[in-house]
Amino acid sequence: MELDALMLSRIQFAFTISFHIIFPAFTIGLASWLVALEFNWLRTGNPLYRNLFRFWVKIFAISFGLGVVSGIVMSYQFGTNWSRFSEFAGNVVGPVIAYEVITAFFLEAAFLGIMLFGWEKVGDRLHFFATCMVALGTLISAFWILSANSWMQTPDGFAIENGKAVPVDWFKIVFNPSFAYRYAHMVMACYLTTAFAVAGMSAWMLLRSRHEPEARLVGARLSMSMALWFAAIFVPIQIFIGDLHGIVVLERQPTKLAAIEGNWQRQSGMPLRLFAIPDDEAETNHYEVNVPKVGSLILTHSFDGVVPGLKDVPPADRPPVLPVFFSFRIMVGIGFVMLALGLWSLYLRWKGTLFSNRLFLTATMLMTPSGFGAILFGWFTAEIGRQPYVVYGLLRTADAVSPVTTQAVTASLITFIVVYAFIFGFGSYYLAKLLRRGPEPVEGIHGEDMSKQPKRPFSVPDEGLEGENGHRPQPAE
Template sequence: MIDPDALMLSRIQFGFTIAFHIIFPAFTIGLASWLVILEARWLRTGNLLFKNLCRFWAKVFAVSFGLGVVSGIVMSYQFGTNWSGYAEFTGNILGPVIAYEVITAFFLEAAFLGIMLFGWEKVGNRLHFVATCAVALGTLLSSFWITAANSWMQTPAGYAIENSVAVPVDWWQIVFNPSFPNRYAHLITGMYLTTAFAIAGMSAYMLLRARRQSEAPERIAGARASLSMALWFAAIFAPVQIVLGDLQGLAVLDQQPTKLAAIEANWETQRGVPLILFAWPDQEAQENRFEIAIPYLGSVILAHDPNGEIPGLRDVPREQQPPVLPVFFSFRIMVGLGFLMVILGAWSLWLRWKGRLFDSPLFLWACFAMTPSGFAAVVFGWLTAEIGRQPWVVYGLLHRDQALSPTVEATTIAGSLAAFVVAYSIIFGAGTYYLFKLLRRGPDPVEAIEGDDVARKPKRPLSMTSEGIESRSGSRADHPAE
């Protein structure tokens, strides 16, 4: 007999821990590739500004990476303590997939992380760059395997059921299951955008503070360069993410129609459905209240056909319907944040064309306000995907009641959940405080590191001007804001 309180508390506990965990990979995966770009630009141009920026953001990466590892470890234990039914059913398939993530990705990151962080004056420039690239590759491989595992839970393939458990039949189909390619592309682009808007927001804050305190130009050159580069990425890839999201919507329509019906709060299977801008889904009454919708636009977007058929929730029994309210609103928050990213990217292009990218306080405040937008979009996207899969843990195969440990007690889970809340508050409170302190200080001026780089100086000696980096002979070197 399943204890409903134990089930709910177990779901809350896992949701709490993974919500904390996911924000750190969402940042560090993109940040690792950002470090590769900065170091590559330093090696190509000899511009010490880019090396300085790389060393600064590497400190941020180190703290975020550590917090991500700490927050992710406890989830593995919960599979055995709270979700033994899930572990038993999926262990033959997802166990090896997670092991591949550890062997190919985590070991790669761990092997080269020390060189990347502490090897600046201990190894050659090229070897250090190889280490940075290896760490970035490790983060991408890690997300590859984790996304493959989660996608298999969404669209299981390449398996057989023997003795009431799933066993592998075709590993190629297991890893590259039907939903994996779209989900991986959508996830990685989202994480890169998370990093881009976080860097843009933090850099905008540094510029705004510099305006108030009238700081010297050399103190803000790094912030200008970071802001410019981050906004180039945002302007290009925010629209790409909208396209990837559309492809993901088509895939969900084909692979998980019940989830799509919950996302759209569509109760009856019908053609020419409207796009619901706002409503209050009433699952008890199986209808929407206070609905504001645009006729036919839902079918146009979801099926690319004004008369396209969209499935309804009433096609399945109520006990197999996902909770509509959180799925409906989390999806719209995610999409709304995505369009705000597109708008800010377009605004940055217009200001860049006008030559006022760093001179508009309103724009800088908007960038600062968008700092957490990527994190929020990733979390709400995760909520849409995972709650929309309910009541299945493995879609169509394993019900959440079957996944729960049969002997777990609600009081035990409540106690451990309270302990997690206290421990996470202390650990992540301290980590967040240190990150804010580090970001508030910002990167040191180039002159602060020139003395440590005599052997690594570029061929042309550099000096800082109010516009960027120039050679002391008077010719312009690579302008960091371009």
């Protein structure tokens, strides 16, 4: 492998996007988690929900800031390292990215300050509205980014004029054939990432319960319970969405599908390859372990369904099989471990030992970064599997790189590594410090039954509830 400007530009983009995707993925789920916490506080008046909100909103603020910083770099790279891609696809991709700024970024910017600093100034309902708007902004941001990326995977609604892609039908561009499945799959992945991060942190606090006040452990139990309910319900839904997405990949990107499955020959009754070591040069798999015909059943819903092979196209049109093959299996493996943990949690709830089973708590704690891993390996599968194209079937990666020197890309890559290590090192350290500290205990809460906390209807009017200085009094405890 020659480390020329093309390869170094690909490494640089992979490096920066791998850092970047971690933070938006977390904040998309975390914003909706904050909505759930504040809604439950307004609904019940239980101070634990408000206390948990105040803790997690700090984590959100830091993660959001790191996501913005790392996202700025991504835009610049389209001009510095991938100018020929911008020249070819800028008329299509540029406006879609601009819509993300105009809609999502402006919405988040308008309400983020209120959510972070305005609770004591605007009242509960307006603050809750601001939190909802920030959460909506993260989902809209994901909408446009996934639309642009999905168009690069399954381009539609365009024409080629003078060697450039120009818009013909914006509806087909935005809602291209793979967009709905990829958007649903990614948003659900973000939610599950947050769910397992919250559950893992809570499990860690329960494991060290001898060093924590009971009032803090009540919050940990509540957080863990909510997160695991979500995981138990939505991991199976995520697996179903992934299956639907796989069918679209089979129809629209057959060569990527063949690389994912390590399938060299077009065949009916393709086996499910649990393990293999693909060999690009020999065009075969070594040490293969498979289940006959199950691969065709999963992809075509028929034991005799025909699945394309890598040999259907010339070697120059194939992605590198080994990283695609293993990235996909790691992602799926993490998903099924999540499913097992969710089912285990349901069993322990039934037994009444969800918060006391130390083996389960340890497993939950170890699963804290699992969502991030699943997203990264899923992203590797999608992006490496698209090779050798940037825009699938239209523009090769080698034809999209800027006319820059190897020395220039080497210098920028080293700079990024140093700067990212400094900025994200400190950011991650501070995040870890906050997570280690956990939410502050609530006075008067000593582990009593949550159902005995005072209720207050969500529709209670604002008038007459403010105390001195316009602040609303907390429910009696």
